[in-house]
Amino acid sequence: MLRSFLIIATMNTSSFTVLCLLILHRNVAQLLTKSNNYDDVSKQCIDRELRILKKIFMEEIAKFRLEMKSLPVNTEPFVSCPAGWIQFQSSCYIFGYDYGNWTHGKNQCERKHGSSKYLRITSKAEDTFIRDYVKGQGLTDYKTRDFWIGGTDAAQDGVFMWEGHSQEFTYTNWGPGNPDRTGTADCVILFQRSQYKWHDTSCSNDNSYICEIEL
Known part of the structure; x- marks a missing residue:
């Protein structure tokens, strides 16, 4: 649970949206598998959509990692004034x-x-x-x-x-x-x-x- 929270907390808006859709489709797929109306065609459609969403999600994560690497890193230590200054x-x-x-x-x-x-x-x-x-x-x-x-x-x-x-x-x-x-x-x-x-x-x-x- 903690690991999932940390992943979501570091995502940009686009990646978070894709993740939400991925979770939504997974839940729908689980409900359909329990339904009497579920068939092979439905399964193939859901599997295809999940694969597409997963690909988009991984691409967004890769972009986000590159953006994080390009951010400047402040290596200067915090310095405060001596007492009385x-x-x-x-x-x-x-x-x-x-x-x-x-x-x-x-x-x-x-x-x-x-x-x-x-x-x-x-x-x-x-x-x-x-x-x-x-x-x-x-x-x-x-x-x-x-x-x-x-x-x-x-x-x-x-x-x-x-x-x-x-x-x-x-x-x-x-x-x-x-x-x-x-x-x-x-x-x-x-x-x-x-x-x-x-x-x-x-x-x-x-x-x-x-x-x-x-x-």
Whole structure:
């Protein structure tokens, strides 16, 4: 009984329909064999129809097996975020409020988890998620309300790169007048007063920071 149930559960609609017809014809055949009106001609007709249905059914099963083989198999193990981290799409994030300069945030991110680094924002969806989250925290303290992210042009003035990835920005959301690249404004923050758009500022300032694990 269990084996029959498993076979039916894995069938497509067409195969299931054929199986139902096959069972129906078998039951009719069994009833006719008990009837006084049953003769050799009837038996031959029923046998022929059953053979045709069986052939169709086997063809459908063969098609179904080929379809199953062609389906992509997800071999990637399920990965969840560490405790205290927040997941969005294929990344985990943690928000550090033990404020310090840009290097402090970098070091803290690298200590948080084996593969964690400074936040790298590569899409509008990710940027919106991060900005909405920090807006929701209602931060007002001067040193904790803005957040370091992993952007810096310290290596080459005007060429902003993502720390730990050696990659130039492919997506940006600069605030008004930014980057202004004045003085030592070599590091990037999410600036509260511009709704957490990006601003370049001195790396020696004290701010909160955001770390990311890319799954």
